[in-house]
Amino acid sequence: HTTMDCAQCGARAKHALPLSERTYTCTACGAESPRDKNSARVMLVRAGLNPASADLVSPATC
Template sequence: MTLQETGTGTGHARWTFRLRVSATTEAQLMSEWGKCRWIWNEAVAKSRAVHQRNKATGEKNTCGPARLDKMLTEARTRNAWLRDGSSVPQQQIIRDFGKSREVRLIHPAHTTMDCAHCGARAKHALPLGMRTYTCTACGVSSPRDKNSARVMLVRAGLNPADVEGVRHGCA
C-alpha cells in the first residue's frame, strides 16, 4: 500500500492487487471477451454501413447508442451463444463505442524504457521495484507508469496533458 499526503493532514491510500485466476475462470473470461469483441466488430460494421449509405445518398443518418442497442438486442435474440454471456459488459461495449470510435493500436514494447519527454531509450529495463523513471538523456523524472502511459499516447500521435492538465510546450 502506498500512502500519499494531500497537504491537509490527511492522505489517501492506493492499493495494488494482482488477480490470479484458474484455467476454468480464464476460459470463461476469454469467452466473455470474445463475445464483447464480436459486438464491437458488429458496431463497427453497422457504423460503416450507415456512413457509406450517407455518403451515397447525402443523408445525415447516425449510428447512435439507440440504434446500436437495438442491434445488440436483435443479436442476442438470434444467437444463443451471445445470449449465454453477461449483458452488462456487452452493453458497456455499446456505450464505449458510442463515446470513442477511434482506436489507435501501438506497439507496447519498451514503453517503460522510453522517455516521454525526449524519446530517448534507456539501455536497460527498469526493475519492477523501481517506481520512478529518470531519463539519463534529459534528466526528466516521473512515475514509471505515468511515463509509460505518456509514451503510449505520444506513439498514438496524441499530445497528452500531464497529471495537472498542463500540456507541455503551452504557456
C-alpha cells in the same frame, strides 16, 4: 519497450527498470516521472495525441 522510453525527449533507457523502481529517470535529459505515467504518455504520443499540451514541461527545456 514503452516503459523504457522517455516521454519528454523520446530517448530509450539503456537499462531495464527494476520492478521495485517506481520512478523512471531518463539518462538523456534527466526527466523523472512515475513509470506508469511515463509509459502512458509514451503510448499517447505514439497514438498521435499530444499530452504535453496538458501538463508536461516543454521539451525545449529537456
